[in-house]
Amino acid sequence: MSRVLLAEGTSRADIDRAARARGWPLLNLLRRTEGRPRQIVFGAAEWLLTFVEDHRIAATYAIVHAHDEESVARAVREALPTLGLDDVLARVATDRVRAICWLGVVGPGAPASPVRELLAAAAASADPRERDAADFAYEALGWPR
Amino acid sequence: MRIRIENARIVDGTGAPAYDGAVTIEDEHLAEVGEASAPPDEVLDARGRIVAPGFIDVHSHSGFTLPGQPEAEAKIAQGVTTEVVCNCGLGLLPSNERVERFYSLIQPIVFGEPGGRCYATLDAYRAALEGRGVSVNVACLVPHGNVRAAVMGLEERAATATEIGHMQALVTEGMEHGAFGLSTGLVYPPGAFAQRDEITEIVRPIRPFGGFYATHMRDEGTRVVESVEEALAIGRAAGVGVQISHHKAAGRLNWGKTKKTLALLDAARAEGLDVHSDVYPYTAGSTVLSAMVVPLWAFQGSQAQLLERLKDPPTRARIIRESKERLVRLAPLPTVVERLVPKPLLVRALLRAMSKLVVISSTKRQHHYEGKTLDEMARMRGQDLFEAILDLLVEEETAVAAIAHVMGERDVQRVMAHPQTMIGTDGFPQREGKPHPRTYGTYPRVLERYVRELGVLTLEQAVHKSTGMVAAKLGLTDRGVLRPGARADVVVFDFAGLRDRATYEDPRHGPEGLDHVFVNGAWTWRDGAHTGARAGRVLAKRAAA
Numbered sequence: 001m002s003r004v005l006l007a008e009g010t011s012r013a014d015i016d017r018a019a020r021a022r023g024w025p026l027l028n029l030l031r032r033t034e035g036r037p038r039q040i041v042f043g044a045a046e047w048l049l050t051f052v053e054d055h056r057i058a059a060t061y062a063i064v065h066a067h068d069e070e071s072v073a074r075a076v077r078e079a080l081p082t083l084g085l086d087d088v089l090a091r092v093a094t095d096r097v098r099a100i101c102w103l104g105v106v107g108p109g110a111p112a113s114p115v116r117e118l119l120a121a122a123a124a125s126a127d128p129r130e131r132d133a134a135d136f137a138y139e140a141l142g143w144p145r
Numbered sequence: 146m147r148i149r150i151e152n153a154r155i156v157d158g159t160g161a162p163a164y165d166g167a168v169t170i171e172d173e174h175l176a177e178v179g180e181a182s183a184p185p186d187e188v189l190d191a192r193g194r195i196v197a198p199g200f201i202d203v204h205s206h207s208g209f210t211l212p213g214q215p216e217a218e219a220k221i222a223q224g225v226t227t228e229v230v231c232n233c234g235l236g237l238l239p240s241n242e243r244v245e246r247f248y249s250l251i252q253p254i255v256f257g258e259p260g261g262r263c264y265a266t267l268d269a270y271r272a273a274l275e276g277r278g279v280s281v282n283v284a285c286l287v288p289h290g291n292v293r294a295a296v297m298g299l300e301e302r303a304a305t306a307t308e309i310g311h312m313q314a315l316v317t318e319g320m321e322h323g324a325f326g327l328s329t330g331l332v333y334p335p336g337a338f339a340q341r342d343e344i345t346e347i348v349r350p351i352r353p354f355g356g357f358y359a360t361h362m363r364d365e366g367t368r369v370v371e372s373v374e375e376a377l378a379i380g381r382a383a384g385v386g387v388q389i390s391h392h393k394a395a396g397r398l399n400w401g402k403t404k405k406t407l408a409l410l411d412a413a414r415a416e417g418l419d420v421h422s423d424v425y426p427y428t429a430g431s432t433v434l435s436a437m438v439v440p441l442w443a444f445q446g447s448q449a450q451l452l453e454r455l456k457d458p459p460t461r462a463r464i465i466r467e468s469k470e471r472l473v474r475l476a477p478l479p480t481v482v483e484r485l486v487p488k489p490l491l492v493r494a495l496l497r498a499m500s501k502l503v504v505i506s507s508t509k510r511q512h513h514y515e516g517k518t519l520d521e522m523a524r525m526r527g528q529d530l531f532e533a534i535l536d537l538l539v540e541e542e543t544a545v546a547a548i549a550h551v552m553g554e555r556d557v558q559r560v561m562a563h564p565q566t567m568i569g570t571d572g573f574p575q576r577e578g579k580p581h582p583r584t585y586g587t588y589p590r591v592l593e594r595y596v597r598e599l600g601v602l603t604l605e606q607a608v609h610k611s612t613g614m615v616a617a618k619l620g621l622t623d624r625g626v627l628r629p630g631a632r633a634d635v636v637v638f639d640f641a642g643l644r645d646r647a648t649y650e651d652p653r654h655g656p657e658g659l660d661h662v663f664v665n666g667a668w669t670w671r672d673g674a675h676t677g678a679r680a681g682r683v684l685a686k687r688a689a690a
Contacts, residue, residue, distance in 0.1 A: 034165070050159060065617065142562075
């Protein structure tokens with residue numbers, strides 16, 4: 001499983017346009033409820049692409065499920081504006097809480113520098129918003145604390 | 146028939162965050178996931194429950210027992226809906242007279258019923274299983290041990306070019322019949338007699354089919370790093386993906402080596418090799434006792450010859466001597482210890498330690514030894530340890546399985562947490578004895594201990610490693626995730642109340658809290674009991690485009 005974070009301001013219409021242009025078949029559309037974020041699911045036999053409008057972190061990201069995840073993730077990056085790990089790390093200085101949350105989306109599968117140190121610092125922060133952001137990121141990445 | 150599972154917490158198998166919603170099963174497929182619109186014929190209220198794809202056991206040995214135990218209760222009860230069989234280079238197919246002879250002596254360990262038999266081809270195995278009905282889906286690998294035994298018997302030598310050609314033809318036939326890859330068991334004869342180049346040639350035919358190479362490596366202890374290197378080299382040379390089976394570091398002095406082996410896997414992935422591993426959530430392994438103690442050369446020829454060697458005094462003395470030496474070689478002791486401690490003392494100490502870590506799990510006849518350590522068994526018999534072991538192997542015609550407590554908990558957790566590791570049981574649901582509890586408790590134990598209690602994985606990760614990740618590796622495009630149109634392999638469980646009940650002392654218990662299992666839409670486990678449904682299929686891999 002891999003995740004691709006969409007850049008801020010990427011709209012549902014942008015996703016629809018990308019899907020039409022790329023021929024992604026719409027498979028499922030889940031409304032936002034108290035217990036789930038809004039999700040748009042595209043897929044074919046070999047792959048599944050779920051766009052999650054995650055209101056908890058004010059961001060939309062795509063979850064890629066496929067044998068060849070990288071080629072599907074690359075197609076998303078080519079079709080839509082996205083943020084990578086370096087982009088998010090660059091945001092830490094200016095938009096710390098949100099960037100910490102987003103590290104939960106773009107961080108590596110296993111604990112590694114510098115994300116590991118950033119999350120540890122956020123988890124120990126006096127600011128409760130930072131601690132909440134770290135909680136989200138640890139949970140999303142599935143890293144041990 | 147339309148069944149709606151409503152008020153559920155859905156973990157869809159892709160690794161995506163869980164969410165609330167409903168799942169609607171219509172005949173063999175999922176009609177809706179998340180939303181619910183069509184009126185159902187039956188409603189299952191899953192309030193407080195998790196609904197997930199059925200677990201895909203990437204490393205199973207049930208292939209031996211499914212013909213005799215088609216309801217697969219040990220696996221269905223823990224939420225498994227698909228089993229990948231013929232792992233470790235061993236299975237009921239392909240077969241000929243040589244293969245039949247190889248396995249017949251150690252029944253009933255290998256067969257699920259008296260009079261069990263092998264099958265000439267995967268198609269014949271499929272026809273037998275589906276003809277009788279089977280409760281789980283089955284995905285077969287081509288077992289290298291069978292292929293080598295069919296062509297060369299138990300010869301300890303390199304294969305000739307002609308023999309390699311015959312073996313490749315058998316592998317191709319298996320892939321044409323729908324196998325998902327090839328497995329080796331490089332600690333077991335006859336697979337262990339094959340060296341790297343020969344194995345590479347035998348693996349090559351799976352490439353056009355998009356198959357992968359799964360391996361029980363040559364050494365999971367002292368030379369585990371070199372063994373991973375061998376597996377990766379074979380994958381690279383043959384141009385196929387690799388699966389490290391039951392990834393571990395066996396032996397206290399090897400604990401921690403998984404840091405290095407996992408780094409090797411990461412490096413291989415970085416260069417583009419499709420490599421994964423699987424793990425079971427226990428610090429004990431299990432296999433046949435003969436593979437633990439008898440040198441490989443003694444297996445050469447046939448099982449009957451092995452028994453003769455175990456009985457013949459001079460040969461037996463050599464086996465004992467070499468087994469002890471092998472044990473010492475396997476223990477990577479600090480040089481200073483080897484210098485300071487006299488060898489006889491060292492050997493005695495190592496044997497004593499080993500004899501208390503290995504527990505007999507099943508025998509052919511003398512069931513009173515089941516559950517006893519080798520040390521206890523030897524004391525019961527009033528014999529020296531190795532004399533007792535070899536006598537037992539002779540009396541039981543080598544049909545003795547054992548559990549070895551040789552792994553470190555930190556290694557288990559490290560491997561499990563690795564992003565490319567899947568969950569597999571390595572289970573062998575034997576009729577008799579006290580088999581390893583992994584056969585009955587792997588998935589509940591992962592969820593209860595490693596998710597809920599220790600937090601090694603999130604719930605979504607654990608489910609993904611048990612479902613979607615395995616399906617992607619196998620190229621199963623319609624299973625392993627909950628999405629409209631997918632096959633309705635579904636499990637419903639109470640995450641908060643899930644309790645693994647299988648123990649080493651009393652392994653034959655399914656978990657509490659695993660309420661429902663659907664296989665191809667058939668309600669196979671309902672309110673904690675098997676319904677008798679046999680809706681499984683023997684799956685066929687689609688050839689790569």
